[in-house]
Amino acid sequence: MDTRKSFALRQARSHGYRAPAPIGMGVGRPAPTVFASGALHALARGHEHPACITLPERNCSHALADLEENARLAEFEAAIKGGFDAIVPALQEIAALGLGEDFARRAQEIAQRRLGFQFSQAVLERAWVNGPEMGLLFGEATFAALESAIARFSQQIRAEMAAGQSLDSFLVDCGFHAVSISTCSDGRLKGLFPFILRLPSSALVRRDAFAGVLFDIEEDVRHWESAELRRFREGYPTMADANTRYLKVAVYHGSSVDPSHEGCAAHGSNINTAIEAALERLYQFRLAIENAFCCGASTDLLLIGVDTDTDAIRIHIPDANGDLSPHRYVDNAELYKQTLGLDRDQATLAVYEAIRAASNSDGWGRGEGMPHDGMRRLIATLLINNMSQIEYVGQYHGGWYQDGGHAERFIGVGNGFQEVQIRNLAYYAHVDTVEEGAQHLDIGIKIFKKLNVSRHLPIPMVLRYRYDSRVPGSRDRVVERVRRVAAAIEARYANLLDQGLLILRARVQDRPLGSAIEEVDLG
Structure with missing residues (x-):
């Protein structure tokens, strides 16, 4: 897409996008309410979902949402989680059998029928001594459900390989020869790639997770060195003298429904602390590279926030120097609402305009110009992909997750x-x-x-x-x-x-x- 043309079109025909209001953080500054827009507060009160004012009737659909992929993911999620959710009811049925001489046989029948596998025979046969060892059976069932989930995911990964190659080409075209994404360890972010960001497995993308996004800087430096050495020795995926960059991404999270209790446990559910910690880690990583390999060792940084109640993301927009701000971002829940009635082309243009508008933020969000074109394309792609996930949570979870914690x-x-x-x-x-x-x-x-x-x-x-x-x-x-x-x-x-x-x-x-x-x- 010609982004300059899209910006001109959007300037000529504005659809009401409002840049985030400048807000501050720290002593003497107003604290950012990162996942607490008016619509999200309404969500917390049980009124409207930020994605669609017609819920629960649900007769709206966003032009950028992939409904077919949503249906496939919903079936996939239900099958995986169903294997785990069946464990306790199955064990309760086994516990109610009584310890007759055919206890082991009847317990195995229940396990096969409800869980799709059989327990260790030795554990069941010694139940007559002190009763069924429910703790061991619970653990055994959990590990069996995990193995089944891994088998399903492995099939999915193999099916994603072609898409992953397309992602690799896209990343290189955006100017990135390697991407390292660190998330919080929180289980609510475990669907970040296939669901929230809709990214397939990729040879160029490295993933890890640490409590509070406190990733290991030394390990990331080693990965950077490995990526650069491979470029120098093999020319993969770009030659060493190509004008591409290493991208480091940090993903923090918060809660719009209960921000004081269901945010990041590692930071005491304090969204300010979570953002500051992620930013500090990103800057420390970049400084480590520059100190060890001089300023020519180019790296890009990106900060993403996830509302774990709706899966809507906020992307903090780098400026022309690659610097980030807690107060310069695009809120995708708001952008979804504002583009809901547009056709696909109009909505796509609005996404690029939102990035431009955020780059022009005043106050605490002021930066030094816009990010490079490849970064804008990547950010726009992630925002568009996330539109499908916002729709997904509306379609299959009533607008927000019931298991908010x-x-x-x-x-x-x-x-x-x-x-x-x-x-x-x-x-x-x-x-x-x-x-x-x-x-x-x-x-x-x-x-x-x-x-x-x-x-x-x-x-x-x-x-x-x-x-x-x-x-x-x-x-x-x-x-x-x-x-x-x-x-x-x-x-x-x-x-x-x-x-x-x-x-x-x-x-x-x-x-x-x-x-x-x-x-x-x-x-």
């Missing part, structure tokens, strides 16, 4: 959970060593003490790390690493383990997405 099913630990991408399915902690990742683990344990332990259910925790089969001895070293991490977790949470309230499983997996998952014996 945490409702995760298990804790994932390691660096290998790219295949599992559905909202509130897992709390994910990126952990290299328990000592370094203790904060992320502790937050996950705190969440699951409320979700599971309070109901006398154990916390299922899955360790999964990737190895590189191209490197001699990589698998053996990763297996040993998994065992060390497992031992450290068992020591740190020994009280939960002794009570049977923490159940660990460990897996390793080759580097390519969709590779076979191999179980590790923890002894």
